[in-house]
Amino acid sequence: MDMKKLLLAALVASTLGFAGLATAATPVVSSGTITVNGKIVSSTCTVTANGQQNPTITLPTLDTNSLPAGASAGWTALTFSVTGCSAVTNPAATSLSTYFSSVNVDSTTGYLKNTTAGGSNVEIVLSNSQTAALGAGNGLALNAPAGSQNTPVVAIPGTTTGIATFNYYVGYVAGTSAATAGAVNTTVQYALSYQ
Numbered sequence: 001m002d003m004k005k006l007l008l009a010a011l012v013a014s015t016l017g018f019a020g021l022a023t024a025a026t027p028v029v030s031s032g033t034i035t036v037n038g039k040i041v042s043s044t045c046t047v048t049a050n051g052q053q054n055p056t057i058t059l060p061t062l063d064t065n066s067l068p069a070g071a072s073a074g075w076t077a078l079t080f081s082v083t084g085c086s087a088v089t090n091p092a093a094t095s096l097s098t099y100f101s102s103v104n105v106d107s108t109t110g111y112l113k114n115t116t117a118g119g120s121n122v123e124i125v126l127s128n129s130q131t132a133a134l135g136a137g138n139g140l141a142l143n144a145p146a147g148s149q150n151t152p153v154v155a156i157p158g159t160t161t162g163i164a165t166f167n168y169y170v171g172y173v174a175g176t177s178a179a180t181a182g183a184v185n186t187t188v189q190y191a192l193s194y195q
Helices: 003-025
Strands: 046-049 072-083 095-101 122-127 163-174 189-194
Touching (some): 046 189
Antiparallel strands (some): 046 072, 072 163, 095 189, 122 163
């Protein structure tokens, strides 16, 4: 066998050897199953927020001195009224709470981000009381799923005379430094969560 044929045979053998090594080093990817659970209920509750279906909450105009780092201010009431609920069936539910969602939720703080180019370092907080601190009895964690946002749970009211009320407050909250002057605007959607 001449030298050229020997070199070609050696080159083919070494290439095949490297290909075998590459195949052997390829990691095995595990597979799994994702299970999704949910439920749809039938009910005819009527819900209003401050007497309207789509209210606009106007917070007071404040001086920047009112919002040093970490402070909250400008608290304004937001009351949800739930009336006229028929029986919840398929599956049955006996209680409800409010659930909030928005593309404007800050995934870190759980507050609502300001969507204007105006005031910076300020967000909007929804709370059970006039404090922004997240936790029992205080700020709502809008970055959490339904049932975990720190909203109260009440019995579903009767069809004719029953009424369920959720009392919240809306306010400004400054971040890690004082808020700066400018317009503040955001939006959030609400719904009922049945249990």
